[in-house]
Amino acid sequence: MSVSVLGTSVISCHGVGVSSLFDKIESGEMRPRKTYNYNNFSLELDDYSLPDFELSVPVSKAVARRLGSFSKICFEAILQAMQDAEFEIENGARVGIVIGTAYGPSEINNQMFSKYAKYGSAGASPVLFSNSVHNTAASFISQSLGVTGPVTTIVNNELSLADAIQTAENWIDLGHVDAVLLAVGDELSTTHIDALCVNSKSKKIFHNPYAKETVSPGGGVGAFVLSRGGESDINLVARIGCKTEELPQEIVFDLKGDRSTYDLSRKLFQSHRILNYSNGYGYFLTSGALDLALAIEGARRKRYCKNGFQEISDKWENAVDEMEFKNEISLVQLTPFSQISEIQVTS
């Protein structure tokens, strides 16, 4: 079974909306550089931080003050996807919410642990704690939009996108809901940046997914309004547990350039032609959601997004900069356990 995409949006380092991300990746515009410091270590990276923005719906000052950045980006991305779909909630019990993520509200967690570092267990904060749990974004969005249908949070690293889509598909196919609001992504991880500051042999890293351990952390969220397959021109099928030989020869591959999947990627995908967009948004485990938003935007424009980043060293021989539009495209993600997910986008 497939699900239909009624609307989509993203929050990325290029702001709110898919168009700006699509256009910036095609232009190949390099990110500004930023120097990070941690524990007397410093490191220069590409700056993929997410810009601050105002929510497009009013919330009280008290809510705004307590709202974590992860909940905020998921909420705004969903609001924008709903607007793109011209979707309004008439019956909250017939709508579901799925959030997919790897690290969830990581910055709220860092704030919480900063208090522990400073005050010990006396630093525990009820507000930070309740906003630090992984389902905090789904909870906030369901309360804000009055959604009383099924609400869940998937924490499945690289598989989070396919897992979340399969969950939405379950609910729609079994008649639990008519539509699902789905958001998948992660904040820019300062923990990852701090780890790189300490561990990196180099003082400068230029993000390059085609080489090993040359990543600049990024972040972002892709949001989608999904309904029963065939209700729009763009449809998705998600699978987990694919074999490489079952995949098309030309794929958008979520190649990471990280230590845990780089060699595996090289081994498993040496015969596939791969298109990769991560120079546009940086390294994070759930970046497949931005690839999906780009593929949907490509289906609307009748041409897939080109990778405009030309000056990449050590580029794989089987990497491509663009793919011919074919009404069907496969996006592929890989875990360190060799598990592969595929999302087919047809239009």
Place this chain on the structure above:
Amino acid sequence: MARQFIAGIGQISNLGRNVEEARRVFQNPSLENLATLPLGHLESAEFPYEEKMFPVLSAELNPLKGALSLANRMALKAATEAVESSGLEPNDFSSLRVGVCVGSTGAATVSNHAFSVRHNGGAETDFSPFTLSTLNNPAQLIASHFGVTGPISTIDNACTSGTDAIGQGYEWLMRDKCDLVIVGGTDTVLENIYFGFRSLDLLAKTESRPFDKDRSGLVLGNAAGFLVLGKEGCLPEESWKAEVVGFGMGGDAHHSTTPHPHARGLSLAVNTALKDIKKESVSLINAHGTGTLNNDEIEGRYLIQNFPSAKVFGTKGYTGHTLGAAGALEAIWGVICFQDGVVPKTLGFENVDTEITLTPTSEKIPFDDEYFLSTSLGFGGVNSALLLRRGEA
């Protein structure tokens, strides 16, 4: 449509290191029979608990050379017991489409308090707890361990996670996404969770006392509970322990830490799980029953109003609140109730709260009815319900 059966169960919790140990405690319930520490142990704030509670796990089931958290090792152990008790051989997996779905609030997170405190204090130099954290994903780990390649899902939906994982696996089977699925939940007591609950004034002053008029809060516990579900035709009939016949979810859309006063989401979840089955047919309910003032009041009132003649029991007095594992453990207790023909007493309950008027089991009672309902409520206003039927052809 093919029916979906529970063929295997496995657990590790305060009740014991496997199902048989837990079964013995259920048969003769008392605090002294609990496998590990007395219920007040968490108040001592001594961390970590690992060596005290589950020493066997320190040495075994750690294929990733020390990288695996306790919650993931417990998950592997309980999932292995569930697979073994299903009568299936690992070789059988190669001819079946097998999925894995796990619920947990902490097993797929960095979940290392000491590291996170040092890191945010600005003085950390060893980031391996962070860099290795992506290996600590229980569904991916179990799928890799058993070499299965079906759908894989890790759900972090607060305290409904374990129930949700069973429900998701059940729905995969219904939709023919796989033939067999390993489902369950796992969680350990993490310091930030413990102190977080304490900051919300939700921890018990003494022990867990579900639905009791003098209840004062919850006691956290470590556990993993796993089940093997399969479609009729993919499992031998002699392995059928119970049938999964309904699952539902519902949202409160109300508050992040307090249930809806009229149990809006719970009602939606139960109604979805029951589908065409009348409420009067349900004679046994395992309540979420955390022992907190709000949960027990709202859940208790809902149950007494909607299931006035059903027997209700709670198990948090035995296991503590095991968060993402709770729903999975409680489905296993349902299977044991069917198998043994008895329902245990609700350990910790002594006196009826007249504001609720619910009287859960206060002693071991016989049970030979058809249906078992389990309810779960969680932070964020999430609610789930699972309906099991006696596992007969």
